[in-house]
Amino acid sequence: MPAQAKPTSEVLILDAAQAVFLERGLTGARMQEIADRAGINKAMLHYYFRSKEKLFEVVVSRAIGGAMPQLFELLESEADLFAKIYQVSSFYLDFISRNTFLPLFIVDGINRNPQFFFASVVQTNQPRLQRFFQQVEEAVAAGRIRPISGLQLLINIVSLIVFPFLAKPLYQVAAGFSEEAFAAEMARRRAEVPDLVINGLQLGI
Amino acid sequence: MPAQAKPTSEVLILDAAQAVFLERGLTGARMQEIADRAGINKAMLHYYFRSKEKLFEVVVSRAIGGAMPQLFELLESEADLFAKIYQVSSFYLDFISRNTFLPLFIVDGINRNPQFFFASVVQTNQPRLQRFFQQVEEAVAAGRIRPISGLQLLINIVSLIVFPFLAKPLYQVAAGFSEEAFAAEMARRRAEVPDLVINGLQLGI
């Protein structure tokens, strides 16, 4: 393989900024700390990204950018509902496992600046999950699953996947989980979540 | 009833601080804004609470304080496992509905300062959920529910209850929910969550 190209200042800054914004939040993050961690003069941050807010926006977009469209695509695919639940859970859990910082990042941002974050997450006229919701309605109407709204179902899935990552420090402090133990527990959830969701969709006992 | 006693400065400060800490986070919150919103001189904040951090600690303890012990009590009670799931879901959802700001508050705090928040949430030698975990193990062993660890089950419940409140702004911005519509949706979850969890505990299809 070719020698790793030295990362550009821009990338150094973005990586450092992402780490610092995660640890401290938007207001808690210090431009100086970002600069230090990137090994770069503070003025460079402004040279490349004008202001703290702009830098933050770029960091957010870069972090979220890739995965959301894929997720929406999965949800709107032609696949069977149950298969879809497995696919989405798997993909989502994988993605977050590779970016454990994202959930806090997003939840915090969403709550402090809903419209901006919404625009970042659900980029330009994303499909409206028409098909997924319709699919749920049909399954209910056909008596294949118990009555539930598509929204509730989606929220259930997302909750079960995302929340544990928000509670990660609790796993560590309260239950004494190491980094690896936590990862293993999350891996276990790759089966647990769709099992629970699908099992929970069966018609009443 | 007696005329509402004028709230003391201390309470005025705590209420204002709670609101501001919620909106801006620990670092984003400004002592001046807290003072203004409490209608009180800034020096008073330090008079009553020495420092920003101390004030924050008191706010957190006050907000979390009451409910956690009750929750633990429910989890460790003698009740049947399924009944317990209903009780916990109901109580927890009620409590959070009355304090919709708490989840973000805690999740954010937990991630930025795990040990302090853990100490606040799980006050002095709280029971270790021995009984609840054992109860789950027994139910699994007896073949009354599918195999699952007590921790996973607990996490499932908490996830389903708490996460939607973290995503509240998304309900509003993305799905156009009003404050009332959101409350109604959460009310619906009081049945949805235990139904899903319990249904999802049944032995495989």
Place this chain on the structure above:
DNA sequence: AAGTTGTTTAACCATATGGTTAACTAATGG
């Protein structure tokens, strides 16, 4: 080699911020 452009740096600046001080007023109680 001299211009030209993009990149990097140290030194600054204006302002915001958490915290302190010293003086003043309202209670309390002996």
Place this chain on the structure above:
DNA sequence: CCATTAGTTAACCATATGGTTAAACAACTT
């Protein structure tokens, strides 16, 4: 009624912070 304490205030302080500037440097063009 006076003294001691609790409560409250405006003015102040040291520092941190986001952001700017002017000059130096590097790389490329001609």
